[in-house]
Amino acid sequence: MTSYLRPLTRYPLFQIPCIFLLIFLLTTLLVWFLGIGRPTVAVAIALDLNPSTYPQSQFNAPGSVLNQEILAVSAYLEKNNSGILQRPNLVTIIGFASIPRQLTTGFKDDSQLLTQELNQTLANPSLIRDLGGGTDLDLAIREGIRLLNTIDDRCRELLLVTDGIASIAPETIAQARDNRIRIHAIVIGDEAEDIRMTSLLTGGVYLSVPLEADLEKLFTNRFFNEFNNNWRWVLLCLGLTWMALMWTLVMPLDRWIFQGLFKLPLNFAGRLALSNALFWTFATPGILIGIYRLLDLALPFTGSC
Known part of the structure; x- marks a missing residue:
């Protein structure tokens, strides 16, 4: 139980992804509302x-x-x-x-x-x-x-x-x-x-x-x-936001879901939570590329159309 004494906000593994989550979320809102990245x-x-x-x-x-x-x-x-x-x-x-x-x-x-x-x-x-x-x-x-x-x-x-x-x-x-x-x-x-x-x-x-x-x-x-429209940039920002969210959830999943709810062993719960974040880190770019192709959008940084 000693591992539960410190709140999540004291751990860098929670703090750093949370900072990136806020940055990417704010960027998404700015891109959406200000129309940043619209093509000519x-x-x-x-x-x-x-x-x-x-x-x-x-x-x-x-x-x-x-x-x-x-x-x-x-x-x-x-x-x-x-x-x-x-x-x-x-x-x-x-x-x-x-x-x-x-x-x-x-x-x-x-x-x-x-x-x-x-x-x-x-x-x-x-x-x-x-x-x-x-x-x-x-x-x-x-x-x-x-x-x-x-x-x-x-x-x-x-x-x-x-x-x-x-x-x-x-x-x-x-x-x-x-x-x-x-x-x-x-x-x-x-x-x-x-x-x-x-x-x-x-x-x-x-x-x-x-x-x-x-x-x-x-x-x-x-x-x-x-x-x-500037959908390709909105989608990119949403993808980055999603990956940051998955890393922010590593410790809550480990502590509250896998250990607390499912009573999994400490080491196994930690590996499972990290595996979830790693999976979405590698899967999200592939999903985004599929959406770009489905919507016939150019990939970011590869051209204006």
Whole structure:
């Protein structure tokens, strides 16, 4: 019983892990709440402007699918310059039907300038003729890839919005994967299997939504947060916190659980408690790597995307 005379807080084996536990826990909270480690991002937004997205002879009519797309883009641009990000996303906007066309010139992080260019392009009477009819999604994706390939120092995201079902060439998907471009898609209406597989194979997000879906919320909540999250650093901090917790629990497990509750011999209880901490020390990195791969996240310190 003499080993029970000193409180746990007097032992370095409890004190040191406890200090690290507090440090890692505080770091996790700071990373989470302050958004530390968010990537810098370039986003190409491709909007389906084929005639099925607006009433006949009423281009961009209020309430039309096309109008909802434009409002969603405006909401994204507004959030991009709201001060949440230290370095706002670089954004360019593409419109497509049979033929893709840039609705804004180049990549910019100035939402006001992007909105001005977008509105000017949409007001151009020749736009409908330039885009053609139908939906060539493969060509639109290739155009998005071409534009994103001009950006070297940022994570590259391509966001598609369409109400059509179209085939996508395997070569286009391979080109996106080779250039580490994630393809995300919002399909308004019926499921589109080719588009879903394209998003899956490039690590993007695929959503099939009804006509009455709130595109503004999808753009500003689902996709803005997807593009600008710092999950890989949060997960790293959580992993370090967990390992520190396991070492902090060595003496409580030894004294209160293994010896006190299960009446195990002193030496065996100590080895068991240490084995538990060692197991989680070696297992946690492997578990984290598995989670990174599952979520298609880059490992910390290996790149920004």
